[in-house]
Amino acid sequence: MKVGFVSLGCSKNLVDTEMMVGLFKKNKYEIVNNPEEAEVIVINTCGFIQQAKEEAINTILEMAEYKKKKCKVLIVTGCLIERYKDELTKEMPEVDLFIKFSEYDSFWKQVENIIKKKNDYTELDFLDRIVTTGNNYAYIRIADGCDNFCTFCAIPYIRGRFTSRKEEDILEEVRSLAKQGIREFIIIAQDTTKYGVDIYGKPMLADILHKISEIDGVEWIRFLYSYPETITYDLIKEVKNNDKICKYFDIPMQHISDKILKKMNRKSNKESTKKLITKLRKEIPNVIIRSTLMVGFPGETQEDFEELYEFVKWAKFDKLGCFTYSKEEGTGASKMPMQVHPMTKKSRYNKIMSLQQQISKDNLKRLIGKEYKVLIENAIVADDNEVYFVGRTYMDVPEIDGYIYLKGEADINTFVKCKVTSVNEYDLMGEIL
Numbered sequence: 001m002k003v004g005f006v007s008l009g010c011s012k013n014l015v016d017t018e019m020m021v022g023l024f025k026k027n028k029y030e031i032v033n034n035p036e037e038a039e040v041i042v043i044n045t046c047g048f049i050q051q052a053k054e055e056a057i058n059t060i061l062e063m064a065e066y067k068k069k070k071c072k073v074l075i076v077t078g079c080l081i082e083r084y085k086d087e088l089t090k091e092m093p094e095v096d097l098f099i100k101f102s103e104y105d106s107f108w109k110q111v112e113n114i115i116k117k118k119n120d121y122t123e124l125d126f127l128d129r130i131v132t133t134g135n136n137y138a139y140i141r142i143a144d145g146c147d148n149f150c151t152f153c154a155i156p157y158i159r160g161r162f163t164s165r166k167e168e169d170i171l172e173e174v175r176s177l178a179k180q181g182i183r184e185f186i187i188i189a190q191d192t193t194k195y196g197v198d199i200y201g202k203p204m205l206a207d208i209l210h211k212i213s214e215i216d217g218v219e220w221i222r223f224l225y226s227y228p229e230t231i232t233y234d235l236i237k238e239v240k241n242n243d244k245i246c247k248y249f250d251i252p253m254q255h256i257s258d259k260i261l262k263k264m265n266r267k268s269n270k271e272s273t274k275k276l277i278t279k280l281r282k283e284i285p286n287v288i289i290r291s292t293l294m295v296g297f298p299g300e301t302q303e304d305f306e307e308l309y310e311f312v313k314w315a316k317f318d319k320l321g322c323f324t325y326s327k328e329e330g331t332g333a334s335k336m337p338m339q340v341h342p343m344t345k346k347s348r349y350n351k352i353m354s355l356q357q358q359i360s361k362d363n364l365k366r367l368i369g370k371e372y373k374v375l376i377e378n379a380i381v382a383d384d385n386e387v388y389f390v391g392r393t394y395m396d397v398p399e400i401d402g403y404i405y406l407k408g409e410a411d412i413n414t415f416v417k418c419k420v421t422s423v424n425e426y427d428l429m430g431e432i433l
């Protein structure tokens with residue numbers, strides 16, 4: 001049978017999808033990209049914010065249309081199902097099977113029952129994962145769930161409590177992917193910097209990064225979603241001294257006003273956050289700092305927003321994402337008074353983003369003339385009929401940050417040295433040396 005997948009949401013969800021792809025492949029299913037050809041369609045949903053829920057519902061309805069053609073079985077799993085399985089089961093009879101995370105132990109059994117086809121019974125396994133992000137990089141999920149209970153976030157209710165994977169398990173997965181030729185490993189979790197605390201009694205991110213860097217074939221490692229308060233000095237030292245670890249910190253800070261951080265149930269405050277940024281820049285020359293902020297949290301006054309705006313001016317983040325607060329069912333913040341008007345949220349969002357646009361432009365201009373190691377991912381023919389190689393420097397996370405477009409000679413999936421010759425808003429241009 002032919003099976004197609006739709007993966008929505010974040011990279012952590014994508015890892016689940018990749019394990020499902022592996023499981024179907026192991027059971028002799030043919031994986032297809034075109035939903036028109038698929039007899040089974042699996043949708044892995046995201047239910048993180050309102051927008052994601054709407055996208056998931058629209059995708060389910062869109063994929064259900066293929067049941068009028070070749071598709072016989074529609075399976076839906078992921079975060080949305082975790083929260084709304086009962087309601088969706090009643091309201092969406094076009095879906096044949098809804099599976100929650102807690103039912104992953106019997107994933108294949110349930111799939112088999114519904115497809116009524118006998119195959120070898122197996123389970124979802126990281127080692128069977130089929131990486132769908134190309135040959136250059138793979139996400140490695142080292143833990144799942146979260147214990148932080150930020151009042152705006154539904155993740156702890158969706159993915160459960162924080163649970164680290166065993167070190168040996170992670171290393172085995174990286175070894176296997178490195179053997180397949182993957183060069184860059186992107187370490188993720190909901191709360192990456194907490195890795196190890198639950199099973200080893202102390203933060204072990206620095207340690208696991210070090211061990212990953214010793215695996216043959218691993219050339220670049222980066223980690224995303226660091227919680228500011230759990231970035232240890234050991235971790236900073238490891239990033240500083242290990243050539244294989246990209247000098248890049250992704251630290252969702254959410255806000256800077258102490259009052260708002262407290263209402264968000266964040267452990268950081270303005271002073272500790274500013275100290276951390278200063279320390280990272282002092283310890284690691286040319287470190288890239290990315291952050292994510294949220295505007296319009298309940299009770300955010302004009303003064304709180306101005307404090308945030310001034311902070312962005314001060315921090316001059318290399319990369320910055322911004323979200324408007326969205327009310328998530330069952331979370332603490334959804335019941336808080338003083339919800340901010342949607343127009344005010346939007347206008348605050350626009351102000352932060354246009355300030356950051358100017359900061360990014362100035363940051364990028366400083367890169368002209370500098371030399372960088374680049375992982376070549378692709379080649380394109382541009383409007384001027386010239387071939388450009390497309391790659392990323394240590395400063396760029398795939399699908400989040402920009403690219404560098406290079407003239408010269410290179411092979412795909414190799415590293416080259418290049419010189420930046422010009423920049424535009426988010427991307428760089430350069431030549432291969």
Ligand code: SF4
Nearest residue numbers: 146148149150153155
């Ligand atoms: S740290 Fe906060 S925002 Fe991040 S997943 Fe956990 S609860 Fe959600």
